[in-house]
Amino acid sequence: MSTASIANNAYQMAARLQQQMPAAEDASPKAETVDFGKMVSEAVETIVDKGQQADDKAVGMIEGKADVVDVVTAIAETEIALETMVAVRDRVISAYEEIMRMPI
Structure with missing residues (x-):
């Protein structure tokens, strides 16, 4: 696994977290x-x-x-x-x- 693939994995993880964030905000109006x-x-x-x-x-x-x-x-x-x-x-x-x- 190269440094580029490690960075790619990090970007994919960040993208997944960003996609999950709006869904979590819609489900629960109060702050966690x-x-x-x-x-x-x-x-x-x-x-x-x-x-x-x-x-x-x-x-x-x-x-x-x-x-x-x-x-x-x-x-x-x-x-x-x-x-x-x-x-x-x-x-x-x-x-x-x-x-x-x-x-x-």
């Missing part, structure tokens, strides 16, 4: 609350799963059961997911620091 903690924990679990998959593929390559391309792809996906999570973390910390600088 989003549990930020749950969202973060799910994202961390996804990254951990990707890391475990990359480890499994690396072990499979050592055993001669996996292709080098599959291992490199799995590692690249894990790296992208981790970099995304770090960027989100940095933004959250930045927002927190900005809130703390606000006068009361």
Whole structure:
């Protein structure tokens, strides 16, 4: 899986979410609350799963059961997911620091 296909998957996912959004708004006129903690924990679990998959593929390559391309792809996906999570973390910390600088 190349970087282009990873980006393509992300765009497809975003398009699906965008299509689901109007349907959700029509079904429920009241605002829904989003549990930020749950969202973060799910994202961390996804990254951990990707890391475990990359480890499994690396072990499979050592055993001669996996292709080098599959291992490199799995590692690249894990790296992208981790970099995304770090960027989100940095933004959250930045927002927190900005809130703390606000006068009361």
